[in-house]
Amino acid sequence: MSLLDIRDLRVTIGDVQALKGVDLTVGRGEVVGLVGESGGGKSMIARSIVGLLPGAARATGEVLFDGADVLTMDAAALAAHRGGGAAICFQNPRGALSPTRSIGRQLTDRLTTHQGVAAAEARTAAVALFESVGIRSAARRFDHYPHELSGGQAQRVMISLATGCAPGLLIADEPTTGLDVTLTREILRRFREAADEEGRGVLLISHDLASIARVCDRLVVLNAGAVVEHGPAADVLAAPADPYTRALLAAVPDVTRPVARTAATPGGEVVRIEDAHVVYGSRFGSGGHHALRGVSLTVRAGETVGVVGESGSGKSTLARLMLGLITPSRGTVTLAGREPSRLRGRELRDLRRRAQLVFQDPIGSLSPRRTVADAVAEPLRAAGVKAPERARRVTAALERMGLDGTYATRRPHELSGGQAQRVGIARALAGEPDLVVFDEPTSALDVTVQAQILKVIGEVTAERGRGSVFISHDLATVRGVCDRVVVLYLGRIVEEGPVEEVFARPRHPYTKALLAAAPTLAGRADGAGVSLTKDPEEAVPGAGCALAPRCPYAEDACRAEEQELRTLGPVRVACRRAHELPDPPDREGPER
Amino acid sequence: MRIARFAARRLLQAVPVLLGVIVVTFVLVRVLPGDPIRTILGPNATEADAAAARARYGLDQPLWRQFLDYVGGLFSGDLGTSIQSGASVASEMAVRVGPTMELVVLAVVIATLLATVLGIWSARRAGRAGDHTLRVLALVGNSLPEFWLGLVLILLAYSVLGWVPAPSGRVDPDTDLTLITGADLLDAALTGNGPAFASAAGHLVLPVLTMVVVIVAPLLRSVRASALEVLGSEAYQAAAAHGLSERTLLRGYLTRAALVRLPALAALVFGFAIGSTVLVEYVFSWQGFGQWALRGLLYRDYPVVQASVVVIALCYTLIFLIADVVHAVLDPRVRI
Numbered sequence: 001m002s003l004l005d006i007r008d009l010r011v012t013i014g015d016v017q018a019l020k021g022v023d024l025t026v027g028r029g030e031v032v033g034l035v036g037e038s039g040g041g042k043s044m045i046a047r048s049i050v051g052l053l054p055g056a057a058r059a060t061g062e063v064l065f066d067g068a069d070v071l072t073m074d075a076a077a078l079a080a081h082r083g084g085g086a087a088i089c090f091q092n093p094r095g096a097l098s099p100t101r102s103i104g105r106q107l108t109d110r111l112t113t114h115q116g117v118a119a120a121e122a123r124t125a126a127v128a129l130f131e132s133v134g135i136r137s138a139a140r141r142f143d144h145y146p147h148e149l150s151g152g153q154a155q156r157v158m159i160s161l162a163t164g165c166a167p168g169l170l171i172a173d174e175p176t177t178g179l180d181v182t183l184t185r186e187i188l189r190r191f192r193e194a195a196d197e198e199g200r201g202v203l204l205i206s207h208d209l210a211s212i213a214r215v216c217d218r219l220v221v222l223n224a225g226a227v228v229e230h231g232p233a234a235d236v237l238a239a240p241a242d243p244y245t246r247a248l249l250a251a252v253p254d255v256t257r258p259v260a261r262t263a264a265t266p267g268g269e270v271v272r273i274e275d276a277h278v279v280y281g282s283r284f285g286s287g288g289h290h291a292l293r294g295v296s297l298t299v300r301a302g303e304t305v306g307v308v309g310e311s312g313s314g315k316s317t318l319a320r321l322m323l324g325l326i327t328p329s330r331g332t333v334t335l336a337g338r339e340p341s342r343l344r345g346r347e348l349r350d351l352r353r354r355a356q357l358v359f360q361d362p363i364g365s366l367s368p369r370r371t372v373a374d375a376v377a378e379p380l381r382a383a384g385v386k387a388p389e390r391a392r393r394v395t396a397a398l399e400r401m402g403l404d405g406t407y408a409t410r411r412p413h414e415l416s417g418g419q420a421q422r423v424g425i426a427r428a429l430a431g432e433p434d435l436v437v438f439d440e441p442t443s444a445l446d447v448t449v450q451a452q453i454l455k456v457i458g459e460v461t462a463e464r465g466r467g468s469v470f471i472s473h474d475l476a477t478v479r480g481v482c483d484r485v486v487v488l489y490l491g492r493i494v495e496e497g498p499v500e501e502v503f504a505r506p507r508h509p510y511t512k513a514l515l516a517a518a519p520t521l522a523g524r525a526d527g528a529g530v531s532l533t534k535d536p537e538e539a540v541p542g543a544g545c546a547l548a549p550r551c552p553y554a555e556d557a558c559r560a561e562e563q564e565l566r567t568l569g570p571v572r573v574a575c576r577r578a579h580e581l582p583d584p585p586d587r588e589g590p591e592r
Numbered sequence: 593m594r595i596a597r598f599a600a601r602r603l604l605q606a607v608p609v610l611l612g613v614i615v616v617t618f619v620l621v622r623v624l625p626g627d628p629i630r631t632i633l634g635p636n637a638t639e640a641d642a643a644a645a646r647a648r649y650g651l652d653q654p655l656w657r658q659f660l661d662y663v664g665g666l667f668s669g670d671l672g673t674s675i676q677s678g679a680s681v682a683s684e685m686a687v688r689v690g691p692t693m694e695l696v697v698l699a700v701v702i703a704t705l706l707a708t709v710l711g712i713w714s715a716r717r718a719g720r721a722g723d724h725t726l727r728v729l730a731l732v733g734n735s736l737p738e739f740w741l742g743l744v745l746i747l748l749a750y751s752v753l754g755w756v757p758a759p760s761g762r763v764d765p766d767t768d769l770t771l772i773t774g775a776d777l778l779d780a781a782l783t784g785n786g787p788a789f790a791s792a793a794g795h796l797v798l799p800v801l802t803m804v805v806v807i808v809a810p811l812l813r814s815v816r817a818s819a820l821e822v823l824g825s826e827a828y829q830a831a832a833a834h835g836l837s838e839r840t841l842l843r844g845y846l847t848r849a850a851l852v853r854l855p856a857l858a859a860l861v862f863g864f865a866i867g868s869t870v871l872v873e874y875v876f877s878w879q880g881f882g883q884w885a886l887r888g889l890l891y892r893d894y895p896v897v898q899a900s901v902v903v904i905a906l907c908y909t910l911i912f913l914i915a916d917v918v919h920a921v922l923d924p925r926v927r928i
Contacts (some may be wrong), residue, residue, distance in 0.1 A: 050833050052833050054830070079835055079837070080835065080836070082832070082834060082835030083833070083836070084835055087833075088828045088834075090826065090833075095825075095826040095827065096826050096827055097827060097830070097923060098827040098828070098830075098844070098850065099827065099846050099923075099924070100848045100852065100923060101844050101845060101848070102924075105843075106831075109836055109840050109844055110834055110836070112836075113834075113836050113837060113840065114835065145924040145925070162834070165834050165835065274774075305596070315896065461770055462846050492639075
């Protein structure tokens with residue numbers, strides 16, 4: 001008998017049928033991936049497994065857990081089932097951790113409730129569990145609050161809370177959304193371990209087929225509340241039977257797939273950054289965080305530059321620098337021929353309009369009280385464009401994004417994520433800026449929507465008069481839209497060059513590691529390529545190369561001298577051993 | 593340690609605020625129409641009498657001179673001499689502040705505790721009969737004028753039921769209470785005077801109850817709204833989905849998170865309560881600060897008005913400092 005056996009589960013909310021007869025099983029020690037787009041009913045399944053359906057929902061069918069039907073359980077049985085039977089790792093762990101209770105206490109609450117750990121021993125047990133999910137200096141972290149954690153740590157804490165309930169079934173709802181490639185890999189490995197070593201059933205819910213595919217035993221594909229395909233992961237990936245699965249797979253941008261891009265002929269300089277350092281001061285003067293350490297970068301009109309790196313590598317700081325929102329503590333930034341740090345008032349505002357940003361959170365970056373037309377007109381209003389002209393240009397900008405006139409009067413909550421991001425792009429383009437910065441524009445979107453938005457961005461960035469910067473931790477999308485790519489590590493550029501060159505033949509160990517960690521559908525064996533030895537939080541860079549503490553190729557000389565960018569063939573690399581390092585295996589070369 | 597540094601910084605910031613208050617009140621009371629000398633001397637006094645009285649209180653000096661004298665006095669703890677009574681303002685105020693603070697502090701503390709317990713209770717039963725009843729009752733209490741409510745309570749609890757002592761005085765004089773702070777309940781506790789404690793508590797019941805009924809509604813609404821927000825939050829839902837017991841959820845995940853916004857509001861309510869004691873004191877013949885300040889204002893008793901405004905400003909500063917510290921303790925995300 002399977003641990004979880006869902007039979008013909010139907011859920012209706014009002015008149016809407018959210019689930020239309022779902023069958024799903026998860027056995028002990030098995031990892032099952034539940035894949036589908038948002039709105040497809042994935043979270044509804046998760047909620048019905050722990051008996052937390054919204055009040056208005058009506059469910060029929062059976063959700064058998066160890067033979068007992070969750071849908072008909074009484075309050076006492078349900079209380080024991082929640083956590084002890086099935087525990088959810090919630091999407092957005094920062095929001096799902098209680099902000100006013102220390103993470104240690106939150107874990108001991110679970111331990112004492114479900115495992116009967118005595119209060120006196122709970123602290124020791126909690127610290128041990130924190131360590132087992134990869135939280136460093138766990139004893140110190142015990143008294144920390146969720147807001148003091150980074151995204152990756154918060155996700156680890158969430159996993160420890162769920163496993164702390166000692167559940168038979170671990171449910172992970174979009175566990176890797178917003179995490180960079182190296183963290184995604186590490187977090188997914190934890191779930192595989194939970195199945196292999198602790199014998200739990202694991203249900204991984206995600207819209208991102210590529211990232212979860214390699215840890216799953218079986219895949220279940222959900223579309224509009226119904227299962228359209230299920231089977232062993234390898235079979236589903238290799239020979240998808242349902243058109244929907246094929247569409248999902250086709251939409252996944254694959255980092256190993258070379259993309260033919262017509263080489264743009266770059267025009268004049270749009271933005272030039274020279275040896276920029278940015279230090280965020282701490283509140284009381286001493287110390288401070290050195291976010292950028294001597295970055296030089298030029299973006300020309302007609303060119304798209306990709307910026308990649310792990311969380312905390314300084315990607316967003318670089319974006320804010322280019323937009324003139326922060327002043328470098330050393331070095332210069334020249335935007336459209338002028339230095340924003342030397343301008344004040346009206347001149348500065350005029351210059352800032354030359355550079356626009358497309359945000360990561362498409363809906364959150366639109367004011368909920370303003371209509372779409374209003375939002376898109378904002379940069380025009382700032383530029384002093386008269387109302388009739390403004391209306392004309394707003395309509396034109398929306399039409400270019402494939403949004404007809406009916407969208408103009410809508411408000412953000414009436415838009416889907418993809419539509420909202422189109423509005424965000426239309427808003428950025430309305431004022432005809434010289435530079436558009438895309439800050440992770442697709443990471444909050446479903447894969448199929450991602451593909452559409454990437455196509456739009458591809459068209460937009462192909463235009464001659466404008467320079468574009470595309471920031472992402474998703475290497476595959478960078479490969480699709482960029483001409484040139486810059487790899488950032490701890491505020492330094494470690495590799496820079498034409499995108500095909502860098503992706504096909506990465507020279508810097510860090511680039512190699514990032515590419516090796518990137519999810520692929522090819523099912524490449526884990527461990528191929530370079531992997532970094534430690535977490536970024538643990539590795540304290542010394543005097544030499546910042547990557548040295550994590551680099552498998554580091555030598556004494558690396559730890560002693562700082563690395564400068566050096567030209568090596570078509571690229572520039574900040575690694576003294578770059579020329580002698582082996583090429584990673586299993587990499588296709590670019591088509592020649 | 594960090595909290596001590598924060599408190600010290602805030603107290604330093606209060607210095608310019610208090611200086612500003614002193615200057616503004618000093619000017620304002622003199623700009624207001626009315627003459628304190630004429631009010632005490634009466635209509636039959638001659639011009640010479642008035643001039644002599646003016647000279648006695650230093651009111652014949654130029655304004656800047658009066659101000660310097662006043663500020664100089666403040667630094668040596670001299671708040672001036674009441675024009676009305678001729679007694680030292682500092683000693684008059686000393687016996688007045690205690691009784692009022694006793695009233696206000698008790699009322700605000702009880703109202704805050706009540707609001708916390710009832711607000712969370714109410715939120716957990718949102719939409720049910722108990723919740724609705726409680727909210728209507730709170731609204732009714734909030735709408736009643738305190739002087740009317742005070743009178744009704746006296747009529748009921750004293751005249752009809754005889755549960756509480758007569759609304760005159762604050763403690764039975766036969767209990768030989770030694771005054772230390774002026775707050776009778778506190779003094780009785782400090783001197784270990786049991787009968788006086790019981791008597792003072794008895795006298796406090798009605799005025800405190802009156803104020804609690806009037807001020808509890810906004811606090812209750814705030815706690816209930818915050819608690820509802822927490823109950824609907826992802827974090828609380830997540831804790832519930834992990835099967836934690838009702839008790840753990842209530843203590844660890846609901847109460848503290850729901851109280852985060854209360855301190856700031858409680859501080860505001862405290863300020864409001866200081867203002868509304870005037871009427872409550874009047875109804876219960878409570879020889880307090882509000883009555884004294886009001887009389888000072890009516891008779892244009894400059895030193896009394898100035899002193900009372902400075903004391904109220906000082907109270908506000910302290911209360912908001914306490915509220916900020918409590919807020920920081922409750923909410924780990926707040927940095928002070």
